[in-house]
Amino acid sequence: MRYVIIGAGAVGATIGGRLFAAGHEAVLVARGAHYEALREGGLRLTTPDFAATLPVPAADGPGAVALRPDDVLVLAVKTQDSVAALDAWAACPVEGGGTAASRLPVLCAQNGVENERLALRRFRTVYGVCVWLPATFLEPGVVVASAGPLTGMLHVGRFPAPQPGASDPLADRIAADLEGAGFGVPLPPDVMPWKYAKLLGNLGNALQAICGVSDDPVAQELLGRAREEGARALDAAGIAYVDAAEQQRVRGDLVTVREIDGVRRQGGSSWQSLTRGTGSIEADHLNGEVVLLGRAHGVRTPVNEVLQRVAGDFARERRRPGELTPGQLMELVGRLPGA
Secondary structure, eight states, rough: EEEESSOOHHHHHHHHHHHTTTTTTEEEEEEHHHHHHHHHEEEEEETTTEEEEEEEEEEEGEEEEEETTTTTEESOOOOOGGHHHHHHHTOOOTTSSSSHHHHHHEEEOOOOOOOHHHTTTTTTTTEEEEEOOOOOEEEEEEEEEOOOEEEEEEEEEEESSSOTTTOOOOOOOOHHHHTTTTOOOOOOOOSHHHHHHHHHHHHGGGHHHHHHOOOOOOHHHHHHHHHHHHHHHHHHHHHOOOHHHHHHHHHHHSSSOOTTTTBOOOOHHHHHHHHTTSSSGGGGGGGGHHHHHHHTOOOOOOOHHHHHHHHHHHTTTTTTTSSSOHHHHHHHHHHHOOO
């Protein structure tokens, strides 16, 4: 199989790079300066136990990749970019006839819980991937993945969940390839409870992006309140999610951030979006998912509402992380009616 990584940022490039280094075919799809750097100099990938410049083939869009029947599409763009990417790739012809939408599987290796639904509107075969993969992408052509001993944990499962006990040879093959490339790959019967659990964990991404990396006690209070709101909204909606104890039992010490000589671990994906000045951020599909569920099921979500709005303003205005303090954010929360 060949893995076509649509969105070769921190997560996508790490997955594609490690697969390539393990002897699998991969293509990294990127844009602009990042694509140019990959095309001209390869991918510089660093982990706690691995550092190399990898000559992974690069492409700048669907028209630059001749799709094959054995391709697996890995969607690793941010959720706000999913519709455009899915539409562009779904109509691509596949060698031997048909289109990607009808013939190829797509794996949604993304945060949030909306991507699988978006993909299923366009593609016949969809897999959700719950991604635990601390990685940083701030410079074109350069990615640092800071976890060990495994590079990441990738729960993979067909969407929607198949009948209990159903076999899935494709998932088994994908898992074997990824495990051989340095990832843990559980195959749960239903991947979405894992993705909803990850959603709760990601509710602090916007807070970190707005306020910078901080252990400020007010920031910790905001984080706790955001996750409490998220859990209440999921409970009110009757949505299952894996509890913290089960998450820790599965991950254990297998995916732990480690020090890398000469490299300082910085912020997460939303922090990186602001730092790179991309002009967009995932908050609408992380904090905004909680706000949506709260409004639909009568749960107040003032912290997530403020985080969604302020993070979006920061992205659009190209503001930098740390330009607002946790105390100022708390004041904004307090101004909402009923907060």
